[in-house]
Amino acid sequence: MSRRKDSYRIIYEVVRKIPSGKVATYGQIARLAGLPGQARQVGYALHYLPSQTKVPWQRVINSRGRISFPLDSVAWSMQKSILESEGVQFDESDSISLPQYQWKS
DNA sequence: CTCGTGACGGTAT
């Protein structure tokens, strides 16, 4: 239980640093949170967020530059619309282009 | 304690 308190809290802090109009991948967040190779835990941490959170969970996407929800889900369309309202642009494949990542080599 | 699950990622085929 305290395990969740420690690592999840750091994950939330890192996610909150992603500026509006930009996105980051689960893997990038994991590394910045000191949990390299544990991208799944980032997704798990976000899954546990309450609905009225200040953490910008919508700015976290997968390594393929796409939203990690089924294409036909409500969650998917909701995340996409929020990102678009923040200025994030999607291409015809519903993926986000490189320049919009805050951290990318 | 064991097992299945999952908002992931990298590599192989």
Next chain:
DNA sequence: TATACCGCCACGA
């Protein structure tokens, strides 16, 4: 590009 595997690990049954 698409699938299949495997590594990763907190959680809950």
